[in-house]
Amino acid sequence: MICPSELRLDQLVVGELAVAVARETRTHVAECLPCRRRVADIERERVAFVHALPRRRAPWVAGISAAAAAAAIVVVATRGGGEEPGNRTKGSGEHMSVYVEHRGHVHQASLDERVEPGDKLQMTLTLREARHISLFGTDATGATTVYFEGRLDAGTDIPLPNSIILDGTLGRESYVVLFCAAPLTACTTDTFGVVK
Amino acid sequence: MTADVATIYRTHGHVVLRRARRLLGNDDDARDVLQQVFVAMLKGPDRFRGDSSVTTYLYRMTTNVCLQRMRNVRVRANLLDRQVAPAYALDERSESAAETSALVRQLVASLPDELAHVAIACFVDGMTHEEIAEQVGCTRRHAGNLVEAARRALQDCLKEAV
Numbered sequence: 001m002i003c004p005s006e007l008r009l010d011q012l013v014v015g016e017l018a019v020a021v022a023r024e025t026r027t028h029v030a031e032c033l034p035c036r037r038r039v040a041d042i043e044r045e046r047v048a049f050v051h052a053l054p055r056r057r058a059p060w061v062a063g064i065s066a067a068a069a070a071a072a073i074v075v076v077a078t079r080g081g082g083e084e085p086g087n088r089t090k091g092s093g094e095h096m097s098v099y100v101e102h103r104g105h106v107h108q109a110s111l112d113e114r115v116e117p118g119d120k121l122q123m124t125l126t127l128r129e130a131r132h133i134s135l136f137g138t139d140a141t142g143a144t145t146v147y148f149e150g151r152l153d154a155g156t157d158i159p160l161p162n163s164i165i166l167d168g169t170l171g172r173e174s175y176v177v178l179f180c181a182a183p184l185t186a187c188t189t190d191t192f193g194v195v196k
Numbered sequence: 197m198t199a200d201v202a203t204i205y206r207t208h209g210h211v212v213l214r215r216a217r218r219l220l221g222n223d224d225d226a227r228d229v230l231q232q233v234f235v236a237m238l239k240g241p242d243r244f245r246g247d248s249s250v251t252t253y254l255y256r257m258t259t260n261v262c263l264q265r266m267r268n269v270r271v272r273a274n275l276l277d278r279q280v281a282p283a284y285a286l287d288e289r290s291e292s293a294a295e296t297s298a299l300v301r302q303l304v305a306s307l308p309d310e311l312a313h314v315a316i317a318c319f320v321d322g323m324t325h326e327e328i329a330e331q332v333g334c335t336r337r338h339a340g341n342l343v344e345a346a347r348r349a350l351q352d353c354l355k356e357a358v
Binding site (some may be wrong): 003005006007008010011014016042045046048049050053117118167 | 203206207208209210211213214215218249250251252255321322323324327331
């Protein structure tokens with residue numbers, strides 16, 4: 001097999017080739033150092049491109065169940081008032097639920113949910129009383145993004161106004177929600193790094 | 197962005213950016229092309245009818261936009277210096293690299309768009325005739341004829357100069 005064109009290699013990387021053609025191309029690439037480098041270059045540029053995309057927020061458009069549900073992803077809560085600051089998980093009376101839209105289907109996230117680039121996450125909060133909320137996430141690269149800050153009244157499974165569309169950053173990602181009695185004037189992104 | 201175009205941007209944006217950078221020779225122009233291509237898709241997403249792969253479609257779109265920009269002589273010269281000239285390097289007896297580049301610039305500057313499109317697909321991308329046919333939207337035989345026409349034109353130009 002002669003060395004494949006740039007088009008063929010691009011199609012290989014994005015997964016557009018027919019099975020037999022992909023197999024043939026992979027076999028060639030495995031045996032051809034220049035082509036291995038070409039594929040590595042394409043893959044490197046793909047990852048850089050996806051990584052440079054902003055983590056976008058978009059209106060949640062899929063219908064989700066309004067039923068209450070247990071928290072699915074670890075929730076770290078710090079509470080204002082007299083309680084000792086610290087980390088909590090679900091069960092405090094305030095909690096976050098996570099729903100995933102994957103290829104058009106919505107389901108409630110389970111613990112250690114595996115998601116893919118392009119999937120949407122929708123968080124809902126259950127609050128016993130009005131709270132000042134901050135939601136942020138830390139991806140596998142250590143980058144922290146604030147997704148929501150604001151005051152919410154008490155309620156059950158209150159959907160946050162935006163969903164999160166996942167980019168191509170791979171690896172474990174943690175989401176943290178802060179429930180505070182007072183406005184989050186002290187909770188800057190730098191502070192989040194400490195909280196985490 | 198509509199959902200489909202947004203998805204394509206995320207999954208295939210790097211293809212457009214890489215190709216535009218390869219053709220135009222600099223990142224700023226390539227990013228302009230990336231925007232142009234996807235804005236065009238937003239304005240007419242139905243243009244992609246699924247009769248070819250998304251990548252093939254984007255290659256065609258990107259080449260079209262790049263060729264438009266290459267009408268700028270300076271940019272066109274940059275492309276030729278980096279890409280076409282090495283593929284058709286003269287032997288050691290012939291002109292200096294600078295003279296060669298000038299010849300190649302002169303040649304491709306004179307190519308009609310279709311031939312320029314084919315020349316890029318063949319000499320820059322290393323596409324097969326079948327792939328070129330899919331890009332240009334013609335038969336494989338016609339693609340072969342176009343490649344030969346581009347090859348002959350280049351060779352004639354070089355012979356005249358030697």
